[in-house]
Amino acid sequence: MTADPLVRIGTGDWAPYVDQQRSDGGALSRLIRGIFEAAGYQVELVYYPWDRNLLMLEQGNLDAVMPYICNKNRQRFSQCSDAVAHGEVVLFQRADQQLNWQRFEDLEKFRIATTLGYSYGSKFDAALDAGRLQVQQSGKEDTGFRLLSLGRVDFHPQDRAVGYAMLQRLFSAEERALIKHNPRILHAEPLHVLFRKDDARAQRLLEVFNAGLRRLVANGELASLQRALNAGNADQWQFTLESSVQ
Template sequence: MLKITTLLFTLLISSALYAQTVKLTTLNWPPYTEKSLKDLGFTSLIVTKAFEQAGYQVDIKIFPWKRAVKQGTTAGSQFSGVFPEYTDGCKAHQGLESNLIGRGPLAFIEKSGANIQWNSLSDLSQLKIGTVLGYANTPEFDKMAAEKKLKVKAAKDDLINLKKVLKGRINLAVIDENVFRYLQAQHPEFKSLKVNSKLLSEGIGLHICFRNDPKGKTLLKAFNQGLEKINIQEITDNYLKALLKN
């Protein structure tokens, strides 16, 4: 009788844990999210800790960005959301935007001796600028790029763009400053590149974009409550300090 009771208790606990597991999608975007990094990157760690505060376990799967968005926002998917997403991106997918899980300062990367000066984006109209396919930048930048007022060429990833800057194929590359610092630490050849003196954006807000359905609404509420119980900046600073030191 004791064995049966123990088995039933174990099954009940397992079922409860399974019921409290949320599945999310993301991309390889170190140091924010990355399958080879500890805790899958510092943003994944923030998401996990916030959900833990709300009583959920998190199952994070990594895909190419477009697939991550589709899996995380399409009705009928096993996943309930995608991160890290910008406000405009979440609106475009008609999703439910969480409170901030961090910010991504957007920078222009140039060769160390370039010292490109600009006050408005129109000052860059004659330069070749690299972006990443499928990424949102700032509304003004993306609007000007769509209207061909900027000479923008999209690449598969940030690494390709940095190599293009290094070889002089493009003048500037749009990249998150934290990502650049990480890649610069990983690739010694990028030591001859630097952040332009003027940021494209001081910090674009990052969020989880939950699917807009009843489950998504429940998860959104629980996650936001969990976020209030953790220190996002402390988690971010400690993680990056340890990562870039190694």
């Protein structure tokens, strides 16, 4: 047993990856808890807004946060795990609009709803920071879709699997029929667990997690999870604790 067995991990409601309404916390919560429990740790998941999670990690109030894109700004105060899943960020739009974009610069003419604390890829983040995009930012997960359904914005970027899970859970069939995703992918990048930087315990937690994750790669469990996410069957994906130990 480890000397300090409790691992506090900050996350947010982001079904199908993380689902606060499920007793097991969703697919990535099952994955992370299983790996750490097999190594003698206990996991406490705490749910905060995405930007607050990062601030608490930077201030040393959390051991890790998940799931996040591993960008340069976050690497200032965190260490990134191996990839736990691969997501595709797409632009959701109203089904009755024909909006086309070919180059990233084309997005500058559109109204876009974003969520605070999200990263949408380095090019989008840089354009946002430089003020080149017309954005409405909100801390609530569903605001972007609600603005979209009301016609107040043209696009809402979101992970494709997350977007459709959110629409299914929070919107009526009539509302869902009004929204689709643009076929052009905005950004594709793996998702990670971010651990505290320059901290001996966090370094050990990172090593424990990566070791367990690599065993799941070797036995095919991680590929099985990705297939379940892509097919919309993440809630059915399960693995035993024995899957994450040698």
